[in-house]
Amino acid sequence: MKQLENKVAIITGSTKGIGRAIAHEFVREGARVVITSSRRENVEAAVSEFSPGSVYGHVCDVLSYDEMEGLVRAAVERFGTIDCFINNAGISDPFVNVGDSDPDAWGKVIDTNLKGTYYGSRAAIRYFLSEGKRGKIINLAGSGTDKASNTPYISAYGSTKAAISRFTFAMAAEYRDKPVSIMLLHPGLVRTGMISPENPTPELLRQHKTFNTIQDIFSQSPERSARYAVKMASSWSDGKTGIYMSALDGKRKKLMLMSYPFRKLTNRIDRRTF
Numbered sequence: 001m002k003q004l005e006n007k008v009a010i011i012t013g014s015t016k017g018i019g020r021a022i023a024h025e026f027v028r029e030g031a032r033v034v035i036t037s038s039r040r041e042n043v044e045a046a047v048s049e050f051s052p053g054s055v056y057g058h059v060c061d062v063l064s065y066d067e068m069e070g071l072v073r074a075a076v077e078r079f080g081t082i083d084c085f086i087n088n089a090g091i092s093d094p095f096v097n098v099g100d101s102d103p104d105a106w107g108k109v110i111d112t113n114l115k116g117t118y119y120g121s122r123a124a125i126r127y128f129l130s131e132g133k134r135g136k137i138i139n140l141a142g143s144g145t146d147k148a149s150n151t152p153y154i155s156a157y158g159s160t161k162a163a164i165s166r167f168t169f170a171m172a173a174e175y176r177d178k179p180v181s182i183m184l185l186h187p188g189l190v191r192t193g194m195i196s197p198e199n200p201t202p203e204l205l206r207q208h209k210t211f212n213t214i215q216d217i218f219s220q221s222p223e224r225s226a227r228y229a230v231k232m233a234s235s236w237s238d239g240k241t242g243i244y245m246s247a248l249d250g251k252r253k254k255l256m257l258m259s260y261p262f263r264k265l266t267n268r269i270d271r272r273t274f
Contacts, residue, residue, distance in 0.1 A: 002030030003234040008079040010034040010071060012062055012120055013089030015046035017192035017274050018140070021222035022086060022229045027054045029230050034075045036060045036089070062089045062116030068123045076127070084136040084233040085124035087117040092194045093156040095204035106156045113160035114167070121171060125180060134179040136233050139168045141186035141246070153203055165244075172242035181237045187225035188248025189218045191273045216269050217260045218248060 009026050013019045015037040023033045027050060035050075035057045037043045043057040056078045060071045075082050090113045093106055117139050128135035144151045144158025145165045151158025165184060172182040189195075195215070204211065225247040237243060248256075263269050 002028075003230055005030035007031040007083040007233065008034070008075065008081055009084040009086060009233060010036065010075050010082060010120075010124075011086045011088055012036050012060070012116065015039075015042040017194070018187050018190055018222045018225060019086075019088040020046060021226040021274065022088065023055065024049075025223065025226035025230050026233070027051075029234075031084075031233075032056070032079050034058055034071070034078070036071060038062070062119060063111055065119045065122070068119040072123045072127050081131075081133075082124070082127060082135070084138065085120055086138045086140075086229065086233075087120040088140050089113075089116050090140065090142070090157075090160070090194070092154050095153045095201045097153060097203065098155055100203075101155070109156035110160055113157070114163050117164050118167065121167075121182075125171070125175065125182075128180050129178065134238065135181070136237060137171075137180065137182045138229060138232055139164050139182075139184050141165055141184050141244070143189075145184075145186055169242055176241055179239075181232075181239075181241045181243070183232050183237065183241070183243040183245070185225065185228055185232060186244070186246035186248065187222065187228075188220050188246065188252070189215065190222045190225070191215060191219050191271065192222075193273065216264065216271070218253065218256050219270070220247065220256075221270065221272075222274050
């Protein structure tokens with residue numbers, strides 16, 4: 001039996017990158033998935049990648065709580081239930097220092113990443129509790145989550161990921177006596193459009209070599225974090241909450257660092273953008 005047989009999952013921001021990889025992995029493991037994005041054309045393109053009936057596309061802006069509640073209602077109307085809600089949608093600020101940053105752009109990152117995660121978590125927990133059922137909420141960590149993870153030039157993004165960590169564990173403590181598993185997943189470093197800007201800032205151009213080397217050493221495909229998401233959404237986490245899993249933990253970082261010279265020498269560095 002597949003790990004997610006007959007489960008239903010909502011994944012925000014799932015038309016590309018990490019969210020898209022998680023959606024594909026969930027479907028392979030037997031789940032039905034609600035694909036979301038704020039852009040209809042992106043939703044339609046993503047849905048076309050799946051077999052009929054395995055996914056449902058819904059346009060939703062995570063900046064609107066009403067739309068997030070509407071997303072939950074639409075998923076239930078389509079599939080009859082929800083078992084897992086993954087708050088994946090996120091953006092990053094341009095690669096600039098604080099003094100040169102745009103306050104509006106900085107604030108949009110806070111709203112999208114942090115408020116979007118809060119909105120999704122609130123809508124999901126209210127549904128799970130109202131139905132009295134076991135549910136899973138998985139929030140996405142990132143650079144800025146761990147104590148040693150510094151995020152110069154993307155201060156808004158790093159701030160949101162630190163805050164999402166604290167928010168997730170606070171929520172897990174609040175509902176520790178309920179049958180809802182509230183968890184945090186760190187996908188590690190993945191080459192997505194978020195970290196591969198088409199129009200690099202002057203600061204990014206100045207640090208181009210260092211930035212690319214870090215990506216060459218530590219970047220991984222999103223399928224690795226997608227497999228972690230499957231485990232967290234499966235029966236493995238039943239009765240557990242406050243779980244933190246990382247697709248790039250300390251051991252993995254050491255392995256990636258030690259293997260880098262060999263991968264570089266043999267031209268085995270994957271530079272695809274997902």
